[in-house]
Amino acid sequence: MSEVLKIENLSYVYPKSAKKALDSLNFSIEKGEIIGIIGPNGSGKTTLIKAISGLVEYEGSIKLYGEEIKSIPRIELAKKIGVMAQEFSPIYDAKAIDIVEMGRTPYTNLFGDLSDRDRKYVDFAFKALNIMHLRERMFYSLSGGERQIVYAAKVFAQSPEIFLLDEATVHLDIGNAQHLLLKMKERASEGSTVIATFHDINQASAFADRIIVMKSGKIYSMGDPEEVITRKMIKEVYNATCEIVKGPSNVVNVFMTLDTMLVNQ
Amino acid sequence: MVKFSKSRVFFLTLPLILIFVLANIAIGPVYVPLIEVFKSLIGMKVPYTDRIIILQLRLPRVLLGLGVGAALSVTGNAFQAMLKNPLADPYILGVSSGAAFGAILANVIAQLYYPYFVFYMWIFAFVFGLLATAITYFVSRRHGKLPPTELILSGVIVNLMFGAGVTFLIVYGWRDVQITSFWLLGSLSGAGWHDVLLVGISSTAAVIFFMAISKYLNAMVAGEEEAIYLGVNVEMMKLLIFVIGTLITAIAVSTSGIIGFVGLIIPHISRRLFGSDHRISTPASAVFGGIFLVACDTVARSAFTPAEMPIGTITALIGAPIFIYILRRRVQNV
Numbered sequence A: 001m002s003e004v005l006k007i008e009n010l011s012y013v014y015p016k017s018a019k020k021a022l023d024s025l026n027f028s029i030e031k032g033e034i035i036g037i038i039g040p041n042g043s044g045k046t047t048l049i050k051a052i053s054g055l056v057e058y059e060g061s062i063k064l065y066g067e068e069i070k071s072i073p074r075i076e077l078a079k080k081i082g083v084m085a086q087e088f089s090p091i092y093d094a095k096a097i098d099i100v101e102m103g104r105t106p107y108t109n110l111f112g113d114l115s116d117r118d119r120k121y122v123d124f125a126f127k128a129l130n131i132m133h134l135r136e137r138m139f140y141s142l143s144g145g146e147r148q149i150v151y152a153a154k155v156f157a158q159s160p161e162i163f164l165l166d167e168a169t170v171h172l173d174i175g176n177a178q179h180l181l182l183k184m185k186e187r188a189s190e191g192s193t194v195i196a197t198f199h200d201i202n203q204a205s206a207f208a209d210r211i212i213v214m215k216s217g218k219i220y221s222m223g224d225p226e227e228v229i230t231r232k233m234i235k236e237v238y239n240a241t242c243e244i245v246k247g248p249s250n251v252v253n254v255f256m257t258l259d260t261m262l263v264n265q
Numbered sequence B: 001m002v003k004f005s006k007s008r009v010f011f012l013t014l015p016l017i018l019i020f021v022l023a024n025i026a027i028g029p030v031y032v033p034l035i036e037v038f039k040s041l042i043g044m045k046v047p048y049t050d051r052i053i054i055l056q057l058r059l060p061r062v063l064l065g066l067g068v069g070a071a072l073s074v075t076g077n078a079f080q081a082m083l084k085n086p087l088a089d090p091y092i093l094g095v096s097s098g099a100a101f102g103a104i105l106a107n108v109i110a111q112l113y114y115p116y117f118v119f120y121m122w123i124f125a126f127v128f129g130l131l132a133t134a135i136t137y138f139v140s141r142r143h144g145k146l147p148p149t150e151l152i153l154s155g156v157i158v159n160l161m162f163g164a165g166v167t168f169l170i171v172y173g174w175r176d177v178q179i180t181s182f183w184l185l186g187s188l189s190g191a192g193w194h195d196v197l198l199v200g201i202s203s204t205a206a207v208i209f210f211m212a213i214s215k216y217l218n219a220m221v222a223g224e225e226e227a228i229y230l231g232v233n234v235e236m237m238k239l240l241i242f243v244i245g246t247l248i249t250a251i252a253v254s255t256s257g258i259i260g261f262v263g264l265i266i267p268h269i270s271r272r273l274f275g276s277d278h279r280i281s282t283p284a285s286a287v288f289g290g291i292f293l294v295a296c297d298t299v300a301r302s303a304f305t306p307a308e309m310p311i312g313t314i315t316a317l318i319g320a321p322i323f324i325y326i327l328r329r330r331v332q333n334v
Helices: A045-052 A074-080 A096-104 A116-128 A144-157 A174-189 A201-207 A231-238 B006-013 B015-026 B034-041 B048-082 B095-112 B115-140 B148-174 B180-185 B193-212 B214-220 B224-229 B234-256 B262-274 B278-302 B311-328
Strands: A003-013 A020-030 A034-038 A059-064 A081-084 A162-166 A193-198 A210-215 A218-223 A242-246 A252-256
Touching (some): A003 A045, A003 A193, A020 A045, A020 A193, A020 A218, A034 A045, A034 A174, A045 A162, A045 A193, A074 A081, A081 A144, A081 B224, A096 A116, A116 A144, A162 A174, A174 A193, A174 A201, A193 A201, A201 A252, A218 A231, A231 A242, B006 B015, B015 B034, B015 B048, B015 B278, B034 B048, B048 B193, B048 B214, B048 B234, B048 B262, B095 B148, B095 B180, B095 B234, B115 B148, B115 B234, B180 B311, B193 B214, B193 B234, B193 B278, B214 B224, B224 B234, B262 B278, B278 B311
Parallel strands (some): A034 A193, A034 A210, A081 A162, A162 A193
Antiparallel strands (some): A003 A020, A003 A059, A210 A218
């Protein structure tokens, strides 16, 4: 496998703040890998996604295929990296097809006209996510889950090599979350690289090849889900008590306990 | 069933311009028969008084109306996308009142001290329009966003401030308060061919510019971060839209005073009719903005003869209820 991203001594300090949101991170990601990033609120997950997507002025180095992200023109970066956030809320209502076509912005001519090739990518996105029936529906007439899937189709139409998902499943029910994550796995099996942040440790465990655990802007641990997700990690990173059980396909599952006897142990 | 695309339907509305232009030229304190208007415009011989009324009084006025209406509407349409705020327009943001203040300042300096300053009128309007926009923008900005309520409040303050400045300058410069209504409520009555040329060129250039950045405006309606993810150089785009929007507003205001609400309501109507894609909503805003202002001007100068109602009064009477309607609706459903 070839190295897609290489991150060295990555740090970031928010303006007017002394605290480092990201503190000397080092790791690399191979092509086709699925990375799950977990950690408590404020641990730096979203900032890391923003840094990789070139949204914040970081210190250190983030290299995409050996080229520093900062030096890649914005339009070229958009062809390589697609970002999906928690929610997508355009100011005006529009048809789902218009939203998905927006994903072709980096490729269209000055006046935004779609070529046949662009239309093929848009069709592919609708088919890949099984939402052909939503094409002509107005975005704000859709349910929250349907909107998020249409948003995912927009990012699919962008045809990036790397998908960055920032808690993209947080507002989704289990069915929609499963649908989206399975589709992302399909993209990864076809060569795309996926980096996704999660609040739900079990989703991250089921989805990712490798987990990065963040705490206070630093990497606490990194590795296979079964190595990384432990009672000790949950206690030290989240300050929570839990039971850990291996589920189907050897996926590690975390069960939060509210039994005060266990919590105080 | 034949299915018309939105762009085809839009092209079918273009003859409306001709109808409203002809009606505007015909109707007024002195009625000129439509046939005389038509003959005059295609170069045929008509009675001398009709020719003077048509070609020297009403034609420049109607063309100025088309240009000013288009300029204010396309600017409003772009500001709303850029600021992700459906209430943004040159009037609400205070650009128009800042520009009016600048234009009058140049006039007062020309009147009292250096007559050649009158040629710098639109440059002064541009600079003070930019200043007003900057004040509104920075006063209303909260955590990198522009909440609608804060934007309106800041715009009200900036409008009051520069509006007071306009009145002060006029009374100071001319010892006469009558002229204030031209500037604060707008009028196309001073239209000359040089105004038509200036506004015509700037409005056409602005429409082309805003159409050329349609795909970026489309990306910006989902917020700055989403636009960046789609490859848009957002900071550069914001700067260009602010500067060009303020420049064409300044030129429009220096020829016709402050005409409110056009840049707010016309983009909403255009989007309702043709959808939110800026590739259509921009030219649609230009066309309907022009038609709207021409229609308002027809009413303003003919409904209350011999007096002429300031055109801004008519646009406000129509625009204010629509403003309230938009304000009451949830932002994303607008």
